[in-house]
Amino acid sequence: MELHELTRLIRSKNAGPFMLTFDIIFADPEGYERVTAAGVVSPGRISALYGVPQDKVAVYFCEAAQAIKISFPRPVTSGDPDDPDVFGCQQHAPLVHLAV
């Protein structure tokens, strides 16, 4: 099973020009519980996928929204000459097929 099969939305976006934030919004409470309990989304996992230091990764579990949020400082600031994604909106791709 892949993460996107349990979700109604996976997205990334800037939270200001210096931070990237990801939302994994589950289709139902069971999916949210399952993935949360399995520890699939962790700072270590995200650190490995995105090449950011683990201590800079914040993972939030939002029961009311049935969502997991991940935030970390953008490796490259929005709009810098080397920035590949000004809005920070296409960086969630590796999460879509994450095995759960």
Next chain:
Amino acid sequence: MTVVKLLAPTGMVGTGFSEQTFQRALDLDPDVIGCDAGSTDPGPYYLGSAQSLPSPEAAGRDLRLMLRGAVDRGIPLLVGSAGTGGADAGVDWTAALVRGIARQEGLRFEMATVYSEVDPGTLAGLARAGRLRGLHDAPELSEDAIARLVRVVGQIGPEPFIGAMEHGAQVVIAGRSSDASMFTAVPVMRGLAGGPAWHAAKILECGAGSVDQRLHPDCMFAWVEDERFRVEPPNPEMSCSPASVTSHFLYENADPFLLREPPGVLDTSGCRYEQDGRGVVVTGSRFLPADEYTIRLEGVEPAGYRRVCLGGIRDPLVLAQLPHFLEDATRSSQKKIQESLGLAPDRYRMNVRVYGANAVMPVQEPVPDQVGHEVGVLLDVVADTPEVSQAAITVAWHTFLHHPIPEWTGLISNLAFPCSPPDIDVGLTYRFAVNHVAVAEPTELCRTQYETVDG
């Protein structure tokens, strides 16, 4: 019991909204119309250049409806972050549109313009006084760094809007504002300064963004009380649910529960959400005043002159050796640029972005070599002068175009350009260079002017 009614016509001036929805919303008897007009989302260009993202036609269309609605009903219209970056010129651009609309529509009202740019001297003074705080490990702003900045704005809170209204202004056009400010101003004036006002404001500033299915940008309405608030989209074809409201709150926020605003922190962690018709009632929002009032600063420095060139590669034999081809062509370009133009590689910055391979995630792409039958190569050159960037990219695209591969004998051409000239002038680019807040009084860093607009 005090109830304050808030109307947001849309999430950003110029993105549009249904006139029919707006009229329905006006019939709900709002106490204020507020609208955000800016964002840092589309990058540093808008603050750097002070240019507006929406055209004057798009912004004017929205402003006309908002203005007529506000003036007809005798309620305030509060617009923040005018002109996208919220620069002083953006305020003037928006105010000029407003005056033009007033002339055409025969409207008369008191208007305030609030400017939130911070000049370098003021910024340096704040730095010397130890009143700047870096966010997320931001480096200290040195005097050199401050001297390089082209433009800095300080996000104003609700207080300058309140001051303007108390001075008699009905329409307030402000520079860079914290998103919630246009929507907390009237509640705060009426004694509602707690969690529900701030939480409702944060939902409203996106317009209809927090509905279940947003068919198009549109209005949002809120009823704010001391202990709770209710949000409902005025468009009868849209609705909010606890899921849509809670999940939209995640959007563009690093922390899903705690949001720092100038006077303190909004804490939504203990909230309860209940469906109520097409709307949602929210209880449990808390606002925690901070010890220090802080104004978030945004600032940009110049990052060079940029030109880009897009070319498609479809030849399968080139694609079969793409990484090597591109490295080789890059080296060859650098050599030619050095020989023909006398420019060492450190005089310009050349980025080769490969769409179809690893342009979106250049460092972390899990499958960079999984290339299909076509790629788009974007040559991207930044240099200190427009002449150098143009000269360098011209040599570069010409070199990539004719770069040989061993399998083909004779002169080949590798890039399918979509346009002539093949290279596009992006112009002066900017970089966000300030990630700090200033400890300051609410109206210390902004300036307000007043006028009577008599159409």
